[in-house]
Amino acid sequence: MESLMMDRQLLLSSLLWRTERLFHDKKIITRIGDGQYHEYTYREYGRRVRKLANALGRLGVEHGDRVGTLGWNHYRHLETYFGVPGFGAVLHTVNLRLFPDQQRFTINKVADEVLFFDPDQLALVEELVDLGIPTVKAFVVFGDTVPETRLQNVHAYEDLLAAETDEFEFPEFDERDAAAICFTSATTGDPKGVVYSHRGMVLQAMCLAMHDKLGMSEDQVWLEVAPMFHCNGWNIPHTALLQGSTLVLPGVHPQPIDYVRMVSDLKVTGMNAAVTIGTLMRDAVHSSGRDWDLGSLQTMWLGGQAPSKAIMNWWAEQYGTYVTQGWGMTENTPQICFSAIKSTLRENAGDDELLALRQKQGQPIPLVQIKILGAEGEELPWDGESVGDFWVRSPFTASAYYDDERTAENMVDGWFRTGDVGAIDPDGYVILKDRSKDLIKSGGEWISSIDLENALMAHPKVREATVVNIPDEKWLERPLACVVPTDDSLTEDDLRTHLAVDFAKWSIPDRFLFVKEVPKTGVGKYDKKVVRSLYTDGGFDAVEAKLG
Missing domain, CATH: 3.30.300.30 (ANL, C-terminal domain)
Incomplete structure (x- = not known):
């Protein structure tokens, strides 16, 4: 017996539909200098995203074509997050910090047709052209003008948008179509490509919005420090847009003191970043010699590795900031676990016990299944002691790498081998011991x-x-x-x-x-x-x- 439910597709454009109508007056704010900010509303954002979609068509982009970006965290880059996949093309965020040979490899691997880039990346793009990126037919500079360059068929982003109407009907297509591509670093060999679906990214955003996960909500002012060229910025931009949170972007070449200043200036309530950023911000506060007003910062989500007890305690004692963590990777769109303390564990736990629990990587987010396998392939118990390899599966876990024979090593019988080693306690809290290569x-x-x-x-x-x-x-x-x-x-x-x-x-x-x-x-x-x-x-x- 089949259901009698409407068969609507989970597309990123459906998030934008909600935001433009419910949160049209909320803002996206980008740092453009010391204490200087560009800001506009989600309504204006939606109009520019539609202009971008029209511009893609004029550039000759078609459904399924790949569009690359070399960009920092700013509003123009954010517009590609919805303009490109909303149009039906695939967004490839090129990692700014890879070596040029690796960047060239990723661009050629997925055959990008158009490459958007920040003005400070011009010399790099010219080098990439010299190395050979033959599939790229057009270049777009995130800015008002085109700097002097030897590139051919290059456009200024604002000129492209100015020539277009904001009337655009986002097409309906299969939610399993590709929305974005990111590459993960390989221990050996070339980077590995992960192709994300619209369905997976929408589901991840909904999971992060849950109250016992990140709990992203309309009344938050969220600073997106994690680079937008890595793991889709941890899916924070999509979640903020879904929930109507004020989104703060740090702009080009931010320094730790810039993050401190943004929290103070804009009364940021939450932020996400690598663990090292929490430490560098603390050091920036010390070295500045100023008494910063950072009391608005309620949540600091630090990832990449477990934040130390020292950094958790410092932020809590100085500003009342709750430092939390999670565990994820490019192959899982990216989140696998998030650290939230169960009420039954919170009731009778002392401060030291709670801190120890927060050092664990948290429980699997909804829709993620996880298991640990021993050396002989046997499934190990969740006793907090038995250590083995973590395997996961979910609607947003990669089933294969893009055109890569290494798929066979990591995706087996519908499960993904993470390469991380650890245990799971009886309450389902993951205890990450190490990467298998680092034990x-x-x-x-x-x-x-x-x-x-x-x-x-x-x-x-x-x-x-x-x-x-x-x-x-x-x-x-x-x-x-x-x-x-x-x-x-x-x-x-x-x-x-x-x-x-x-x-x-x-x-x-x-x-x-x-x-x-x-x-x-x-x-x-x-x-x-x-x-x-x-x-x-x-x-x-x-x-x-x-x-x-």
Whole structure:
């Protein structure tokens, strides 16, 4: 027996329909300078999105064609988030921080037809043309004018929109059609492409809006720090638009002090960013010498890795800000888990117990199923102790990489192997121990680099810390710690004593290298492969010479 429900498609354009009618007077605000902002309403946003859709047609874009962007977090880039997929084309947000060869690879892999870019990326785009991006037929500069360039068929974004009407009827098509493409970094080889559906992105946005998840709502002023070129900005732009939240975008080349200023100026109530941003903002507050009014900031969602207890406590004590976390990846559109404390666990828990629970990665969001498999492929119990590989599936989990033979390694029998290792407690809270490649097996015993990092960053004289596995003749592998101190008086013995409270002697690193900065990936995660590569090339001396 079939249902008698209407068969309406879950398309991103349906979110815009809601926003224009219910939240037409709410605003999108973009930083354009120190204390200077561009702002307009969602009604104006919708009109410009329709103009963009008309402009795409005039540029020769057709349904299913790929459109690339090299852009920062700003309102023009946000317009492509709905204009391109709403038109029926596929948005490819090119990672600004990949190497040019990798960017060229991703553009050619998906055969982008048009490339939008910020003016500061002009030299890079010219380099990409020299390297060879033959499928790109037209270029569009996010701005009022076209800088002097040797590019052919290049347009100013504002000129394109000015020539178009805001009358455009978004087409109806299959919700499983591609809406966007992002590439995830590969441990070896080229980046891997993930193709998102309209259906998956709409469902993710609805999940984030739930009250026991992120709880995005109309009365929030949300600062989107996570780059819009990575994982669709964690789907925050779509969720903010769905719920009518005031959306704040940090603009071109933001610095930590800019985020602090935006929170103060615009009374931001929530923000999402990599864990390192929470630390850098704290340091910016200290070094500015100012007494900032940041009391409006209720929620700070930090991802990429677990925020340290030290950073959770600092923001809570200074401004009453609740630091939360989640766990996700490009292949899951991106969210897998979100950290929210069950009422039954909250009732009788003390502060230390609650803080420990918040250190876990949270429970799977709605529609996500998860399991842990042991070394022999057996499913492990949710007892908080049994450690294995995480596998997930959902309506927004990738079933394959785009035209990539590595699909067979990670997508098996309708499940996706995340590459992360850990346990799940009886209440369904995921405990991430490590990436499988970052676990350290020393003398037959497993050591979690994440646990060591969190403990090191809890030391009052440590700003950042990362731990990597290095080869050892006797034990096969040993942990090496790279630490950014806040105080020159910090010693290796201080750190050993600090770790000895919670860690067995054999799991404590033999060497602690004091460095100026921990290398980071393009999205702010600690880049352990850089440290390992330096050690492989020249041992401890090479790491200290490059980072110290």
